[in-house]
Amino acid sequence: MEKEIVKLISEAGSIAIYPHISADGDAIGSSFALGLALRNAGKQVVVYIEEDIPTVYRFLPGLELAGFYDASCDVADINIALDTGDVGRLGSRAEVFFNAPCTINIDHHITNTKYAHFNFVNAMSASTGEIIYTLLRELKLEINSDIATCLYTAIATDTGGFQYQNTTAETHKITAELLSTGINVGEISQRIYDNTTYEKLRLTAKAIELLELHDNSKLAVVALSLDNILSIGAKEEDCDGIVNIGRSIESVEVSALIKEKSNNEIRVNLRSKTFVDVSEVAATFDGGGHKRAAGCTIIGTLEEAKNKIIEAIREKL
């Protein structure tokens, strides 16, 4: 961690934290962990969110720090973007983010565009949560069980439950420290993983039914229309994790979930296992992410988007 960033944060009176849009476990967990530690250190802290915190993460300590920015909000001494690879991922908060006299960008995405006054990007880190752990140690702030719960959630979700290639010895060392604070792993895991609804299970069964295997079963594609999702009582957020169904097949190198968000707006999630850099595929459609997990949005029909994506992936296989 750059000494300058540690000094700036340590001297600030008020700090606003910005997780990325469609915030995931790492973005939210890291934001709440940093927010709680800084509040415990006597600072004024707020976490400005783009959307409501997803139900699955509402158990996290620090939820009370989250709020929506409006014109009545004070400008903080420092605005810190977390887990946010580029300005686009700040969504509607991009303008207000740059209003602060000092902006900091802390992230682990290799594609990070270093858009702030001060940038700390460690692409070797499996999660932003691990970077925040190190930052809190350097700030000499106590990591209590509430903060550890947030960081554990950040790390566990961004490593796919410690399964992804990005998981390092350091990931497990930090996690051991977090467990030493007495957090309840069984309970947190249940909150994160065992929160399925019957409707989501039916969506899983539907996705299996719709799953197509292409190119010698190296490419798995699931295309879900809005009607597929809504007709069985599922919600759009129930699509989280559906992309891993295709990935779980032994022969598959790339798995794509192609999901109709609204008429003409199609969201694509991509996962790969060994050699295809899906962030390159996503970049073709102005998206981004990591080598093994990326996403993009395509304007068109579900069928058009599916064909474009299959074509783009096929070139890499």
Place this chain on the structure above:
Amino acid sequence: MEKEIVKLISEAGSIAIYPHISADGDAIGSSFALGLALRNAGKQVVVYIEEDIPTVYRFLPGLELAGFYDASCDVADINIALDTGDVGRLGSRAEVFFNAPCTINIDHHITNTKYAHFNFVNAMSASTGEIIYTLLRELKLEINSDIATCLYTAIATDTGGFQYQNTTAETHKITAELLSTGINVGEISQRIYDNTTYEKLRLTAKAIELLELHDNSKLAVVALSLDNILSIGAKEEDCDGIVNIGRSIESVEVSALIKEKSNNEIRVNLRSKTFVDVSEVAATFDGGGHKRAAGCTIIGTLEEAKNKIIEAIREKL
């Protein structure tokens, strides 16, 4: 680890290792890890198995140590049972296990019956793999990346990918050490988790279709007939993990998979989340296991077994 056991192993010339019947990742990973380390130390080592090593674990280093006992096999100086709670779990190898002049039982099941000359049972350990790690350290044997791959597989599978309540800071500390040997976590995870076949996915969809929720959705039951399994081209071993489908539902406390093995022989797998001790439920039917994961076999029809199990679980809810 008892000093006596360390001394006995260290002085033995030949050692035979016995994982339990229907060996899982912990039994096989621990057996191969111990076997490889002892072979590297110059000892004669064999791992006597009851059934072929399941396909999913055939990538593990040490596979060549595994074999079936027959009358031409030498009696080893020491027979070591690993991850084996009682003599019944030695299956047809029980008699030959007790033929050795010295028998050792190393396990983490709280229900272990201490059936050997020397017994080391640590129920605080999430996996037998963690106990073997400690044993190898005490034996001052090198843990190379092959051995680390086996131990990682043992630990990861018995903690449900570090998710279960049994996971401790020690689990992660040991895992950090294993990762330091340079093992490829992404590749191992793919071998362990992303090895699904299209047929297994279809079995998952079938299980979701058959899933019943009872008692205010606190109990999930899936009863699979042999015909359910075979008619979609799936194999019996594809049922591994199906019990977790019910467990993944937020409201569910107990999940039961009731599976027809052959006419009149029904295998039951039980999982619980918070308060039901499923090893007690399993014990009612002469089965065993842990508080949160247990199993038993019932003689009867699928329907009879289902009703008996629902009745027995209902009393605990």
